[in-house]
Amino acid sequence: MKRCPTCxxxxxxxxxxxxxxxxxxxxxxxxxxxxxxxYRMPSQEERPSAEEVGQQRAGTDEGD
Incomplete structure (x- = not known):
């Protein structure tokens, strides 16, 4: 017999x-x-490495 997943x-x-x-x-x-x-579904989203984040920040600071 199946059971209710909540109770x-x-x-x-x-x-x-x-x-x-x-x-x-x-x-x-x-x-x-x-x-x-x-509840959350697992994702395959990759987070940028610290090095990649540093490069992105350095790129946005130029030209300000």
Missing amino acids: NQPVERPDNPHRPFCSERCKLIDFGHWADED
């Missing part, structure tokens, strides 16, 4: 309109976590 209660009916959650309340709680950015 861990059993989700008994396969025709439940809130699946995989047990209720609208649990569904909205989960949505709130996503909206507050409590």
